[in-house]
Amino acid sequence: MIADPQQHGVEQRKALLYCMMRIRCVEETIAARYADQKMRCPTHLCTGQEGVSAGVGCALRSDDFAVSGHRAHGHYLGKGGDLRAMLAEIHGKVTGCCRGKGGSMHLVDRSVGFVGSTAIVGGTIPIGVGLGLSIQLRGTDQVSCVFFGEGATEEGVFYEAVNFAVLRNLPVLFVCENNLYSVYSPLAVRQPEGRSLCGIAGEMGMRAERGYGNDVLEVYAKAQQAILSIREGTGPVFLEFATYRHREHCGPNLDDDLGYQPEDERQLWLGRDPISRFQRSLLVAKTITDRDLDAMAVALQRDVDEAFEFAEASSFPEPTDAYEGVYA
Amino acid sequence: MSRVRTYAQAVNEGLHQAMETDQDVICYGLGTPDPKGVFGTTLGLQERFGVQRVFDMPCSENGMTGVAIGAALNGIRPVVTHQRVDFFLLAMDQLVNNAAKWHYMFGGQGSVPITIRLIIGRGWGQGPTHSQHLQAWFAHIPGLKVVMPTTPADAKGLLISSIFDDNPVVFLEHRWLHNAQGDVPEGDHRVPLGEAATARTGDDVSIVAMSHMTVEAIRASDHLKAQGIGCEVIDLRTISPLDWATVLASVRRTGRLLVADTGSRSGGVGGEVVARVAEELGDVMKCRPRRIALPDCPTPTSSALTLGFYPRAAEIAQAVGSMLGLPSGADALEAQRSGPHDVPGEWFRGPF
Ligand SMILES: Cc1ncc(C[n+]2csc(CCOP(=O)(O)OP(=O)(O)O)c2C)c(N)n1
Numbered sequence: 087m088i089a090d091p092q093q094h095g096v097e098q099r100k101a102l103l104y105c106m107m108r109i110r111c112v113e114e115t116i117a118a119r120y121a122d123q124k125m126r127c128p129t130h131l132c133t134g135q136e137g138v139s140a141g142v143g144c145a146l147r148s149d150d151f152a153v154s155g156h157r158a159h160g161h162y163l164g165k166g167g168d169l170r171a172m173l174a175e176i177h178g179k180v181t182g183c184c185r186g187k188g189g190s191m192h193l194v195d196r197s198v199g200f201v202g203s204t205a206i207v208g209g210t211i212p213i214g215v216g217l218g219l220s221i222q223l224r225g226t227d228q229v230s231c232v233f234f235g236e237g238a239t240e241e242g243v244f245y246e247a248v249n250f251a252v253l254r255n256l257p258v259l260f261v262c263e264n265n266l267y268s269v270y271s272p273l274a275v276r277q278p279e280g281r282s283l284c285g286i287a288g289e290m291g292m293r294a295e296r297g298y299g300n301d302v303l304e305v306y307a308k309a310q311q312a313i314l315s316i317r318e319g320t321g322p323v324f325l326e327f328a329t330y331r332h333r334e335h336c337g338p339n340l341d342d343d344l345g346y347q348p349e350d351e352r353q354l355w356l357g358r359d360p361i362s363r364f365q366r367s368l369l370v371a372k373t374i375t376d377r378d379l380d381a382m383a384v385a386l387q388r389d390v391d392e393a394f395e396f397a398e399a400s401s402f403p404e405p406t407d408a409y410e411g412v413y414a
Numbered sequence: 415m416s417r418v419r420t421y422a423q424a425v426n427e428g429l430h431q432a433m434e435t436d437q438d439v440i441c442y443g444l445g446t447p448d449p450k451g452v453f454g455t456t457l458g459l460q461e462r463f464g465v466q467r468v469f470d471m472p473c474s475e476n477g478m479t480g481v482a483i484g485a486a487l488n489g490i491r492p493v494v495t496h497q498r499v500d501f502f503l504l505a506m507d508q509l510v511n512n513a514a515k516w517h518y519m520f521g522g523q524g525s526v527p528i529t530i531r532l533i534i535g536r537g538w539g540q541g542p543t544h545s546q547h548l549q550a551w552f553a554h555i556p557g558l559k560v561v562m563p564t565t566p567a568d569a570k571g572l573l574i575s576s577i578f579d580d581n582p583v584v585f586l587e588h589r590w591l592h593n594a595q596g597d598v599p600e601g602d603h604r605v606p607l608g609e610a611a612t613a614r615t616g617d618d619v620s621i622v623a624m625s626h627m628t629v630e631a632i633r634a635s636d637h638l639k640a641q642g643i644g645c646e647v648i649d650l651r652t653i654s655p656l657d658w659a660t661v662l663a664s665v666r667r668t669g670r671l672l673v674a675d676t677g678s679r680s681g682g683v684g685g686e687v688v689a690r691v692a693e694e695l696g697d698v699m700k701c702r703p704r705r706i707a708l709p710d711c712p713t714p715t716s717s718a719l720t721l722g723f724y725p726r727a728a729e730i731a732q733a734v735g736s737m738l739g740l741p742s743g744a745d746a747l748e749a750q751r752s753g754p755h756d757v758p759g760e761w762f763r764g765p766f
């Protein structure tokens with residue numbers, strides 16, 4: 087499906103752009119500042135993949151649930167997670183969303199339905215299904231959204247969780263970001279050529295669709311449609327979005343020197359950047375002007391810098407806090 | 415002539431040597447042939463031995479452990495590597511229900527010569543799911559061997575022995591040891607499984623340690639020696655089967671036991687050593703045995719929260735001093751340390 091930029095209202099399109107640009111600004115500022123060694127935890131940036139975070143995030147309601155994995159900054163922010171609490175968490179501060187216990191790989195903001203992201207690949211897929219079960223038991227019209235990478239579909243738990251979601255017709259939206267890699271391992275060494283994840287998900291009994299993750303309008307439209315039908319009780323939906331990670335798997339740098347991403351592939355995907363392509367289409371449609379874009383970028387950077395200041399100025403937890411909270 | 419290598423290089427040499435020695439040795443795991451080669455430990459293997467014997471794998475820890483077991487039942491010797499212990503937890507079923515039991519439950523028909531290399535993370539915010547020390551879990555399972563080398567030479571020698579052992583071996587490498595340097599013998603250097611090493615000799619206290627805690631124990635021991643206190647540092651090297659003869663002989667001589675465990679306190683290897691020594695030598699001990707271990711608590715991420723979380727040489731020295739009723743000078747030992755507490759040295763700048 088080619089998304090029609092006119093299909094959604096101007097405000098909606100601006101909101102999607104804003105959401106993507108905000109995530110980008112956060113990720114790139116982390117990258118720029120990581121070398122200061124104040125953010126002392128493994129950090130997986132999603133630069134290049136903002137289309138999915140923004141498109142799905144904006145289609146969800148804040149009382150819907152979402153869970154994610156190691157690369158979760160975009161999902162958290164797209165869902166409305168508190169930026170200051172996230173940055174404070176990455177800085178190990180007591181004002182962090184986990185009070186410093188979790189770091190970048192463990193984010194939570196229950197006030198907006200972001201139930202948690204964890205670092206073990208595939209680990210939250212059944213958690214999202216369990217949240218779906220709880221929604222069904224409570225009889226509300228919420229949706230549980232599970233974000234994961236294509237690597238996670240290689241874990242057995244993915245099939246076990248999907249099977250149960252289909253069996254019980256649970257209100258779960260599976261969002262698979264296919265960025266072609268798990269760490270430095272391309273799909274070619276992990277899955278047979280021509281494998282269709284959508285095909286598998288479809289055969290397992292869900293509605294399954296593939297989309298272009300770098301077209302935020304397409305992501306938004308597909309997510310909206312899926313969420314609507316899930317709310318109506320038609321059961322789980324699987325959405326696979328093609329996208330690409332710009333920076334190294336874990337950490338702030340580019341890693342093109344390693345040569346694991348073929349240069350032509352890399353260039354192709356850099357040219358498909360979800361933000362610049364959307365900005366171009368909005369400029370052409372005269373929905374926004376260059377001046378609007380500049381103003382947005384400046385305002386965003388100011389907000390993000392302010393959130394970094396908050397994180398840096400916050401106190402560290404007391405060392406003894408480490409031993410609190412083992413049991414509820 | 416000395417032949418200095420890092421621990422990571424020693425592991426790499428061990429893998430090359432084993433694959434050279436025996437065509438049936440294969441090596442796989444997430445990232446095994448990638449450009450970083452699992453912290454350098456698997457670099458060059460695929461180029462040397464080809465894609466049939468050295469390969470990447472899907473994110474399928476449990477399935478791929480079972481695959482290793484199946485191949486092993488037909489004579490292949492797989493070495494499977496995981497970048498963290500924590501990721502391997504998905505495969506506990508295959509390891510515990512199949513690998514550890516096969517030889518026993520089929521009345522000795524078939525054995526499972528697999529080696530599972532697992533890396534223990536620490537520092538730079540590795541946190542609750544990237545820095546677990548679970549040797550006690552593995553050691554609790556009869557039928558598994560559990561190896562935790564401290565020195566580069568032992569890393570190589572124990573790895574080759576693990577690969578050629580006819581049983582499943584869990585081979586635990588501490589991330590903070592990968593850059594440690596030491597003499598590493600050339601060629602097919604083997605160190606037998608199940609034998610502890612005496613890293614320092616002394617008459618006053620036996621310190622039983624493993625992996626990175628051996629490094630801390632040696633630091634404490636060298637410091638205490640200058641204060642006139644003699645510590646015998648026993649590096650277990652193999653956690654299961656454990657070399658009780660060496661441990662008991664040492665404690666019989668010194669009459670004092672301190673265990674320095676990299677794992678958490680309750681239900682740990684440290685507790686097991688204390689219990690066994692108490693059972694066998696309780697009436698010849700000159701003071702109560704002590705153990706130093708991690709708190710019974712998940713690892714927090716924030717560097718502020720890991721301050722003091724990991725016991726170090728100073729805590730060991732202090733414990734020894736209090737066992738003997740002598741001053742330990744532990745403060746001076748602590749004062750010698752410089753740089754942030756959450757990295758092993760300048761070479762490590764995160765993120766992994
Ligand atoms: C069970 C498990 N195995 C391996 C890892 C190491 N690891 C962390 S992220 C990652 C990549 C997974 O790829 P994918 O799901 O496609 O996510 P992406 O990084 O591409 O966003 C791997 C293998 C892990 N965290 N957990």
Ligand SMILES: [Mg+2]
Pocket residue numbers: 235236237263264265266267268269
């Ligand atoms: Mg991926």
